[in-house]
Amino acid sequence: MKKATENTNQNNFLKGSFxxxxxxxxxxxxxxxxxxxxxxxxxxxxxxKIKEEAVTEVPKEMKKPLVFWMRPQFKYMAAASxxxxxxxxxxxxxxxxxxxxxxxxEFLSFSDDNLINALILNDSEFEAFADAILINExxxxxxxxxxxxxxxxxxxxxIEDSLIDNYTDxxxxxxxxx
Amino acid sequence: xSKDAELVKKLKDPTQKEKAFSELLDVYQERLYWHxxxxxxxxxxxxxxxxxxxxxxxxxxxxxxEKSSLHTWMYxxxxxxxxxxxxxxxxxxxxxxxxxxxxxxxxxxxxxxxDGDEVHKKLHKIIAGLKEKQKRVFQMKYFDDIxxxxxxxxxxxxxxxLKSTYYSVVKIxxxxxxx
Numbered sequence: 001m002k003k004a005t006e007n008t009n010q011n012n013f014l015k016g017s018f019x020x021x022x023x024x025x026x027x028x029x030x031x032x033x034x035x036x037x038x039x040x041x042x043x044x045x046x047x048x049k050i051k052e053e054a055v056t057e058v059p060k061e062m063k064k065p066l067v068f069w070m071r072p073q074f075k076y077m078a079a080a081s082x083x084x085x086x087x088x089x090x091x092x093x094x095x096x097x098x099x100x101x102x103x104x105x106e107f108l109s110f111s112d113d114n115l116i117n118a119l120i121l122n123d124s125e126f127e128a129f130a131d132a133i134l135i136n137e138x139x140x141x142x143x144x145x146x147x148x149x150x151x152x153x154x155x156x157x158x159i160e161d162s163l164i165d166n167y168t169d170x171x172x173x174x175x176x177x178x
Numbered sequence: 179x180s181k182d183a184e185l186v187k188k189l190k191d192p193t194q195k196e197k198a199f200s201e202l203l204d205v206y207q208e209r210l211y212w213h214x215x216x217x218x219x220x221x222x223x224x225x226x227x228x229x230x231x232x233x234x235x236x237x238x239x240x241x242x243x244e245k246s247s248l249h250t251w252m253y254x255x256x257x258x259x260x261x262x263x264x265x266x267x268x269x270x271x272x273x274x275x276x277x278x279x280x281x282x283x284x285x286x287x288x289x290x291x292x293d294g295d296e297v298h299k300k301l302h303k304i305i306a307g308l309k310e311k312q313k314r315v316f317q318m319k320y321f322d323d324i325x326x327x328x329x330x331x332x333x334x335x336x337x338x339x340l341k342s343t344y345y346s347v348v349k350i351x352x353x354x355x356x357x
Contacts, residue, residue: 026212026321030301031294032286034221039211042225043203046232050199053233 182248189239199236206249207232209322210256216317217260219282221291227263231256250331253324257314257332282306297355304354308347315340316347 027033179187185205188198210231215224234255242251283306286292287299294302305313314333318324319340326337326344333340 022208022212022322026215027293029298029321030216031292031298032215032289033291033293034211035291038221038225039208042211042228043200043207046203046207046229047200049229049233050236053237 183244186239186242186244186248190242195239202235203232206252210252213253213318213322214256214260216321217257217314218263219286220289223263223267227256227259230263231259234259246331247328250328253328254332300355301351304351308350311335312343312347315343316351319344320348 023034185198185202188194189202191198207228211224211228214227214231215221218224218227231252235252238255242248246254283302286302287294305316308316311333315329318329318332319326324332326340329335329340330337
């Protein structure tokens with residue numbers, strides 16, 4: 001009998017249905033309660049809080065302007081654009097400085113293909129190239145020729161068979177000795 | 179037009195919003211309170227979360243697209259607010275290492291608004307031992323009388339899964355309660 005009762009209790013334990021009074025259902029099933037008059041007090045409190053929120057909410061036009069009057073996403077886009085422009089400026093400047101320098105112009109001027117070399121230079125560099133050719137072709141080469149002549153002459157003083165014979169005749173030798 | 183649909187229409191009308199919101203509180207306040215209370219345990223916590231929930235509902239009613247019922251939408255807000263509250267409380271608890279950690283059950287049994295006997299305490303212990311999803315499904319169905327269809331929208335789980343979860347929990351409780 002006792003077991004039958006227990007079984008009945010067990011089977012019916014969660015069979016209690018939810019009726020209209022949800023608070024009563026929780027009290028009976030779970031033993032949890034609320035203070036007397038809580039829900040009417042809570043309703044007033046919620047309505048007051050909503051009115052407070054509506055009053056304290058700043059209208060859009062009165063809102064503190066964002067930094068630089070921009071929304072964050074526009075601010076980031078503007079900053080990114082500025083960085084890009086600055087980077088481009090620096091890059092272009094360094095590209096302009098990559099002009100062919102003086103030593104290269106001089107080097108090019110020593111080449112026999114001056115006509116071809118002239119084609120790789122821009123107008124501002126051409127003048128420097130032309131000056132370099134002038135120095136190279138006329139002055140430096142002339143000096144080198146003279147130096148060659150001097151070397152040949154001095155070498156001949158130490159060498160028995162001298163190439164000087166090719167350059168001088170007997171009359172010149174007589175002049176030197178005498 | 180259903181009652182909820184009419185209520186939504188009035189809530190979205192600025193001239194009728196205040197009055198409609200008062201009606202909304204009359205219909206749903208108690209139900210939402212109990213839904214919240216079972217998650218956050220004490221009356222004081224439930225009171226805070228309930229207020230936050232209704233303020234959020236009031237502020238966001240214009241964004242309600244009516245893809246689900248008003249009831250479902252509000253329950254989802256209440257559920258999310260409760261979870262957010264628990265997470266915030268858990269963080270605070272971990273920061274203060276000198277505090278003696280207390281389980282939710284202990285907090286519940288010591289709450290001024292717990293008036294249960296030994297059977298109630300046993301039931302709470304069994305429910306506390308369930309997995310989170312099992313607990314929510316059981317509480318929402320048995321205590322809050324939410325349909326499986328609505329529950330599937332709130333918990334984003336299929337109805338069949340919810341049904342099988344619910345009936346298996348009922349069996350567990352019925353088996354353990356009289357041990």
